[in-house]
Amino acid sequence: MASLTVPLSLCFCAVFLSPAVADWNILHQNGKHHAALSLARSRLQISLQNYCESWRMNVELHNIRDFKVVPEECVPYIGNYVTSVQYQIDSQLTVEECIVYISTTCSFRKDGKDAWLFDVDDTLLSTIPYFKQHQFGGEMFNATAFEEWASKRKATPLEHTMRLYKVLKSMGVQIFLVSSRSENLRSATTDNLVDVGYHGWKSLFLRGNDELNGGVAQYKANVRQQLINDGYRIWGTVGDQFNSFAGLPSAGRTFKLPNPLYYVY
Secondary structure, three states, X not given: OOOOOXXXXXXXOOOOOOOOOXXXXXXXOOOOOOHHHHHHHHHOOOOHHHHHHHHHHHHHOOOXXXXXXXXXXXXXXXXXXXXXXXXXXXXXHHHHHHHHHHHHOOOOOOOOOEEEEEOOEOOOEEOHHHHHOOHHHOOOOOHHHHHHHHOOOOOEEOHHHHHHHHHHHHOOOEEEEEEEEEHHHHHHHXXXXXXXXXXXXXXXXXXXXXXXXXXXXXXXXXXXXXXXXOOOEEEEXXXXXXXXXXXXXXXXXXXXXXXXXXOOO
């Protein structure tokens, strides 16, 4: 793994040039950094865990973008996180905040036009079993391999999000699923969702061939515009990627679930 040579005052870089592991700690680099780095070097003793936690946090804050792989040094840490109680707690708190918003702010008219949007992968269905086989994001994403896995309909449900899904269903809200998956996975995706307990959504949006080469964020914004044009009031959106929230029109509120495994925009 090549040494990191960016300043600490910038985001930690997720692009690495070599599989050979060198000195990962950017505070040990010298000669090219801002004066603030010297001050940081004198005051901080950064461990690998500190570095990887900061990397993960900055992914969630959308400060680190467009990364292709999880830094090799952080693969064990990220793997531990997404299989940990902490990951479950982080997801649960997101859902609890959704329910607070619904109970205190949403004045559903119950006229068939109240809507809520969910992403699918790592929002309703977990792809962690897939990424466990691929170094928890430490390998370059292979769309063909992922589609082969998804076609087997083995993704597991995210229990906290399922609870939110059922709360919204019980309140008569129309649920729309907006996924970056391709249209050729419609049957597999539908079967997988039903098999693990999701029922009764209004529509499942998947990308057609003409949308696969475009940006996911724009595709999802176009779906929101279509729904609004059809008279729906989009009270909220839940997703694990910022592509579910970017662009206009926007939902009344957006809620992001944790996901440091990959970046899609």
